Amino acid sequence: MFDAVVRRIAVGGYIDEVPASRLAPLRPAPPAAVAEAEELAGRSLPSLLRQLYLEVGNGGFGPGYGLLGLRDGHRTGGLDALTGLKGGVLTLCDWGCGISSELNLADGQIWGYDPNPAPDGVSCTFPQHMTIVDWFSKWVEGTLYQPWLVQDPTTGEWRGATDTEYAEMIEEAFGPSGPED
Template sequence: MNEIEQLLEQVTDHVRTSVRGYERRGRPLPGPVDTGQITRAEAILGFALPPLLASLYTRVGDGGFGPGQGLLSLRQAVLGYEQRRSSGWRWPEGVLPVADFGCGMDACVDCWSETGQVLLFDPNPGEPDLAWSVDAPSLAGWLHGWLDGTAWFCEESELGEECDLELAPWAEFRSRI
């Protein structure tokens, strides 16, 4: 079993065994999507989803689990991308919002990067150049941080509520708008 297969099993086990992870607001999590839905989403977006992200949707569930308020459903992620691309903010091509952290902050996957780099979009500074940071160099690493409780967004993290988050700016922002 390769590393990605192990990670998918860990996420699935965590979602199934975690009371908070398995049910949100008293509702069971949605089931997985089929590969046809992934294909349709990719056609609308104009780019492919990283294999790990597609596998989360097709093997674990259609959102509701994971960091922040949980992964967006595939439909919400596609709609979010379309809305942001047509909004006043200059939204980078190939960057898909995948999780809502509240206060306007979103975790996004750079679908053009080989590793599915995870970016944090925080519009609160008010400047597009300051809104983008690298949250994790890979989607796999981001998920590992969630699973083991070491990521900044985890309640169990040593950083806690009082952390002054200092993420590296995303250098590719200007070249992608």
């Protein structure tokens, strides 16, 4: 997966929401920044994420507004991946409008956070049912969608949208060609 991510970055436009002309050169994270993150989290980063930070860039590539960096790395809205690191949950990226993707380092699962449609008393955090490898695989393939909190039409429960639901919502909003329509 590491090589696939590097190939995706090499073709340009390595942050989905930022024009290529505005992208800064990538600089790997210093080993001390990775060690600090692992110490704060109380556990090691997943090997793919660790390798990307150490060999590709201290954030600044990937979905949304880019993978958040560690100490002195890529920031979005004043946040880096260590901001709010608590209970072993690392914020991966900002999608805008308060939406983010997070990695639970204890079990390796990706969680979404979407505060926008949730009524009072409903958790804005929900499982995305993927690992960091799945997350980057979907980004490389162009099939990673931002986390989106929806109310299940059958049960009334709030949960993360499935890929199918997300695709249907995009088609309904923009037509069959998507947002470029």
